Amino acid sequence: MTAATGLATRGLAFLLARRRVLLRLTAWSVLETGQTFLIGYGTARALDEGFLRGRADVGLAWLAVTGLGVLLGALGTARVYAAVADLVEPLRDRLVERVVSRGVRTGEPRYLSGLTQQVEIARDTFAGLVMVSRSFVFTSAGALAGLFTLAPPLLLVVGPPLALGMALFAATLRPLARRQETFLVADEALAGDLGTVCPGLRDVTATGAEAQIAAGTGERVEAELRAARALARWGVLRVASLTIGGQMPIVLLLAAALWLLAHGVTAGALVGALAYVTQSLLPALRNLIHGLGTSGSRLTVVLRRLAATDTDPPRPPEDSGPVYGTVTEEIRSTDTSGDLLTRPAFAGAGLRVPVTPGVAADHATAPPALSLTSVTFAYGPASAPVVHDFDLTLPPGAHLAVVGPSGTGKSTLTALVAGLLTPSHGTVRVAGHPVPGPEAAAARVLIPQEAYVFGGTLAENLAYLRPGPVPEEELLAAAESVGLVPLAARLGGLGARVDPTALSAGERQLIALTRAYLSYAPLALLDEATCHLDPGAEERAERAFAARPGGTLVVVAHRISSARRADRILVMDGRSTAYGGHEDLLRSCALYRDLVGSWTPAPAR
Known part of the structure; x- marks a missing residue:
């Protein structure tokens, strides 16, 4: 069983176990569907049977019915949020239990990240997906039912581009999800790299590893840029599907207006059809494409990681290229509570710098092991120098x-x-090599x-x-x-x-x-x-x-x-x-x- 199949199976089992919540969610969504139906149907009847016939009272009555439908729809929307919460919160609790049972007690960073970040991402994106998917399904049902009720020829104009746009969007889902996952992985790699590098900037300088660290970080920046560009290219198709499915029906309704009127479609029905497309179908399709296209793939990635078994092999370390060593230098900083923290910045962050194996030198011909020449250093421009015009030479x-x-x-x-630290004046050399620098660091x-x-x-x-x-x-x-x-x-x-x-x-x-x-x-x-x-x-x-x-x-x-x-x-x-x-x-x-x-x-x- 593949990871994707296993994840889908678990998801289906989770939903089936909550059938009552799904039924309640469906019932309140049907109330919202009535609101969608009346937006076009009530407007059409208000025009055809009321205002266009000079019967303002009938027109106002239909508008009042439409307004009542909007109020009932708002009530349904409020109840929908409660039902979604009953569906989403158990998922969050289940994920938290899984993460805790598998590793939080061990203190491993990947489990702590899962608890503090990935579970919340899963919860929020799942809730968003339920909302946009449910909204599109019931809104489309109400709008299409309204179009058919008003005049079946309206479906011939609105239905094909809507179906074509949805088909194009569905075709982009899998490749879009893959590229979204690639982008997320690249973004996490860059964030992890910066989280390692930034706390150890002093140590990078101390070891003369600026060029190497910059090159490594630059590679991750370029990887994320490539992933973002690939994601953007597929995003163009997502925009195209929205244009075809949501905006082209408006153009076609206007272009085919004379033909529709000649085939028995009333002016009120035509206005009602435009209301269905602009006020219902287009917003619902836009929310679906943006929500499912981005959040859906993100949810898949996060759930796949949280649902991974404990026997999954850890990701092997990347080839680090050069040999590495470290400097453990004490850095003091203040956290948000004001407490003084002391930690080894370089090794504690996991940052590593090149070390070259050395060979015992001939003391008679080797440069000094350490030399300081006219070194002056102060901790501020107005501070007295701590070291002033200092000279020192040590042989090997x-x-x-x-x-x-x-x-x-x-x-x-x-x-x-x-x-x-860098002297304001003078030079420091280790084994003849200037400090800072990679040779001196080694x-x-x-x-x-x-x-x-x-x-x-x-x-x-x-x-x-x-x-x-x-x-x-x-x-x-x-x-x-x-x-x-x-x-x-x-x-x-x-x-x-x-x-x-x-x-x-x-x-x-x-x-x-x-x-x-x-x-x-x-x-x-x-x-x-x-x-x-x-x-x-x-x-x-x-x-x-x-x-x-x-x-x-x-x-x-x-x-x-x-x-x-x-x-x-x-x-x-x-x-x-x-x-x-x-x-x-x-x-x-x-x-x-x-x-x-x-x-x-x-x-x-």
Whole structure:
């Protein structure tokens, strides 16, 4: 059984189970049909038997009957809405129950989307389709019955173009539905792409992936444009069917007026026929074509997705082309309630940027791992610079600790190196490549204070920054180096699924550190990335990064032990900087001595 056949079968069963509602809907619609019948018939009789014979009282009486019919029709319309609600709301409830039973409790995005959006789309479009289809059927019945009653020759003029227009419209329904579905899929793909890209714009800039992201988004824009054009071409036929079925009868009635009058059709009947076409058939046909042509295909697409079985295979991921990695950078934003939200923008949104496997460089000939030249940065044109005329050069394999009080620019410095911020003056280079830029992005990895872990397996979390599968032996070796083995064992091994909400901040940091350790990026930026670890775990992780072949480590330190492990230390106080080894800075930098004193516990008495 095909999906379309199965959907039709379920729909028929749903309607048959609600026969009483359908009968009530039919009864009230018949009352509306009386209104349609009297619009032309009452007008014709008012002219032929009343006003054209000089009997105004008879003409006014027929018009009063017609007005009474309109009032009764309005009553029927009001009752129709109630009957439609009794038909539509059970459909909505049934769809909601299905979505909830199949997945909302799992928190999968596709089920949440089904509950919050697709069910409402199905409900609204189904209600609209019931209304326009019912209106056309009963309005056409009343109008055609009226034409036959007034004069059968009128049907010869109105009937053929109406049937031709309906046949043309029916012929376009299937191809129009296919193109409507193609357009909806393209629109959803573009919306999903923008929903991924927009929250991660800073990260796109940081990784130098502007051209690639723009190209990917551009392809989706072009796909939607092509789908929209194809839909528009078929929309022309829809307009043609409306012209033939609804507007051509008016022209034919006027053109054939003399012939009709010569064959016994009265002037009142001719006016009544024009009233049927202009006031009943044309509006009903227009509503049917626009409603069924657009909403019908949309309803089919949505119901097909909501009715899909749980065993339907998930859509395979598209070929992503280049190898991808990610930057997890903390972004703070305010939601509508005013609460401060913190989330990893890049990885949390699922956005990925190219990573090129690196090769350990010869330190004697390689460019500096990191160089900043005359870098100045302020957070506003009227703000004092956080970093002013700053120079720094690190050779490959260096280990630098950055220390200083809060608010002195330590995280700003790492953001400048990562490309998340752009200096107002000066240049930043990573491995000789300008920042921002794709080459620089591939040569460094940033681990923030709040580490990002997603709900896949532990192996998937660890290998996220690597192209292709990572051998299990390499994953285990990295876990051993960084100190992740006890946590991996507690979780159940590399194949165990990770629940980020069940992990502590320190456990999430260990996973993110191991992920970065496995990346090919030679420059690692640890922006207080070990602050939730105990001193022993912090030391093990930092030593692992410092020992990576060809690796360069920059650590924003929060413990004196972390600073003492570094080859060089950069002290920032917001106005000036000091640079040197631990012993040198103790002698020459008062701020560093103060920091060391505040970090060192007072001796027990």
